[in-house]
Amino acid sequence: MSEQTFFGKNYKITYKFRSARLDKRKLVVIFSGDFAATNYYDFSGKSSDFVKSNILWIRDMFNGEFTYYIRDRSGFGLGDDIQDLISYYVTRLGISKRDVILMGFSKGGSAALYHGIKYDFKNIVSTVPRIKLGSANVERPKILNGLTADHSEQSIRELDQIIPNLILDDHKLDKNIYLYSSPQDPLFEGELREHLPKFEKYTNFNLTITESDLVRRHRDVTRYNLPNIIAVVNLLVDNITPRFGTVTNGNRDYRRIDSKTEESKYHICKTSSASLEQNHLYIAGHSFIRGLEPNDSNLSNTLILKDDWGQEYRYPLFHTTDLYLSYIYYQGRYLNYDRGGFSTRKSQGIDLSTLPIGDYYLSIEALHDDQIQRSTLDDSSVRKSWSVANESIYCLYSLGKVMRIRKYALNEPITATPLHFSLNQAEIDKRKLEIQGELVFSEAAEASKIGYHRFKLIATNIETNEIRLFPLRRSTENLAIGKGLSRTLHPGAGFSTSLELNSSIENEGLFRLSIGLLSGSNYFGVPTGFILHYTSSGKVSLQREVLK
Structure with a gap:
């Protein structure tokens, strides 16, 4: 699924869409809850494979700001553009708003409630929604700045009342709302609990309260309940409306285990x-x-x-x-x-x-x-x-x-003898080092066919022993070695480079040049017999090494 862009009246909306599998005609709209600057979408991994309907993921990033999909510093116009995107797919799929399921976690849960209530969608699935949008972000001024340019106490109170007032003013009560939360969520007491009675007026309001030692953070509620959430969504997709009211799930075990008597320890x-x-x-x-x-x-x-x-x-x-x-x-x-x-x-x-x-x-x-x-x-x-x-x-x-x-020592002699080594070109051309040749070690032959196989140019400063490695291009041609029945083909045995010296070597000096072969987990190296002389004035030369 590639990321797409919808150009609304005032906003550019980034989203992803996946067509339905099987005969599922519903549209699930997912509002992401993460504050990730990258192209992150909630519920877009393996979990979404269990939902066979059409899925529309919408990303909360508008003009570089997070908005809860509700408003930005200029006001509430953002919501209308998001609705235009949803309406586009409703029309394209030949369905109605009653066939849409709005779904979100945390910030995305706030968006699912806001859009579901304000624009009268029948099906809403919301996990640990943030209700007080202002207070929730007082200590996160960068995020608060995406919602309002005014950080005054009055502005914070107005943001806090957006969702509660929306619920109080809503008279279209034929909705299926599925809300998930937990007292172990640190945000439950100060944000959600006081507003729960407001939801009871809806014809099918369902609240799952999780009581489990495995839920200790805000995000844990969604993780713990994900199988249940997927089940509810799939039932809605199949035109089956779950009604379970207020329930509690999870099992809190207050009996601490005596670690000294626990049997299975591994x-x-x-x-x-x-x-x-x-x-x-x-x-x-x-x-x-x-x-x-x-x-x-x-x-x-x-x-x-x-x-x-x-x-x-x-x-x-x-x-x-x-x-x-x-x-x-x-x-x-x-x-x-x-x-x-x-x-x-x-x-x-x-x-x-x-x-x-x-x-x-x-x-x-x-x-x-x-x-x-x-x-x-x-x-x-x-x-x-x-x-x-x-x-x-x-x-x-x-x-x-x-x-x-x-671990290998680069400057120690390699005990293995190359099956073939030839240096066909070694010269300086317009301040570029031109190297071309072939190198084959029998020990590396198998790895070159199936695994990691890279050539490197090794430049060792003769005075300081400082070592620099530069990648060499590997040829795709086969090199034939031997004759008759002993003839073998070695793929990718050739190497070459055209190394710009001014940008590659920083300090002057004499550099001994070798060819290194990294194959599998093995390292092989052979000297080229050349020394590169590089001066601070930019002069460069290549000379043969005199072996003693």
């Missing part, structure tokens, strides 16, 4: 991100012992890099908070796993400069009081990456679904 360990930057590893995820509530004093996580000979290198990890862990790993009774997250220290990472050259697999050791468990890190978050720092090159990769790191 290590939960999962990475959410892993990356290399120069000689630093950045990693994050969660690690704790299920059945034991983690906190900063009773749980410590250690990242372990272990080579194939059993030598270990240990690095402490730091606690992070992830409020979804208690939800994801709920089993039978509630346990608070909030502090089970880990990461390397922000902006620092783990310094690998003192790590010996070698190949290592990664694991995390969780120590909770006197219990210790260890798990290897899976490769779910690994995207193969290379980095260079000082005289070393690092590769983060996976092998057998296990995360690994390999």
Whole structure:
């Protein structure tokens, strides 16, 4: 689904549309609740696959401001333009307003109520709507500025009364309204509770109050109730109108678990991100012992890099908070796993400069009081990456679904012998370094067919040993090596570049040039036999290296 633009009378509206699947003719209009500056739309992922009707997603971004889809600094004209967009699809689909379901979460829930009541739509699904639009944003002046240019107390009160007054003045009561909230939502008491009686006049008002330890934040209410919300929407899509009134769902378990007597205790360990930057590893995820509530004093996580000979290198990890862990790993009774997250220290990472050259697999050791468990890190978050720092090159990769790191020394001789190496061009032309040739290592042949296979130009400052890597273009042609039955084809063995030196090399000096091949998780390098001489005055030359 691509993003589209509707040009209303006064506003440009950004939206997405998905046609119905099967024979579902209804239109579900979704107002997003997120304050994301990017093109984010609520309910546009896998959840929407369960709803087979037409879906219209509308994004809340008008002239660079958030508006709750209700008004901006100039007034309420925005709502009419949004209605023109909805009317366009109602006409195009050959349906009526009674076939439209307005749906939204938080800010989007406010919009679903506002548009549903003001413009008389029959079906409204709203989760944790913000009712007091002014008070809700007093401490968020940037968002408040999208609603009004006047931040006075009077203006705040007027914004707070928009939705309540709309409900009080509404006399078209034949509506199906489905409202979801929870006392565990910090905004429930100060915003929604006092206005709930106003909804009771509607012929089919349904209120779901969630009482669960798994709901502790504003956003948790929608997450917890999503299966129910989808069920209600699907019934409405099929012309079945649910009527359940005011109900309570969820189960609050006030009996705290004695962690010492909990039987099933095993290590939960999962990475959410892993990356290399120069000689630093950045990693994050969660690690704790299920059945034991983690906190900063009773749980410590250690990242372990272990080579194939059993030598270990240990690095402490730091606690992070992830409020979804208690939800994801709920089993039978509630346990608070909030502090089970880990990461390397922000902006620092783990310094690998003192790590010996070698190949290592990664694991995390969780120590909770006197219990210790260890798990290897899976490769779910690994995207193969290379980095260079000082005289070393690092590769983060996976092998057998296990995360690994390999470290090479760039200036040490490579023990492998190339199957073929030729440098067909090495010259300076109009201040550009022109390089072209072929390089094949038998050890890299299979990886070149199916995996990561990149050529690099390596420039090493002879005096300082500072190393710069520059990408080389890889040819698409096959290189034939051998004769007769021993003849083999090697795809993508050629490399080339036309490197603009003025913008690529900053400091003067003599640079030894090599060709590097990153293939799979392996690094191979061969010297070109050339030295690049670059001066501060901009003079550049290429000379053959005299081997001693």
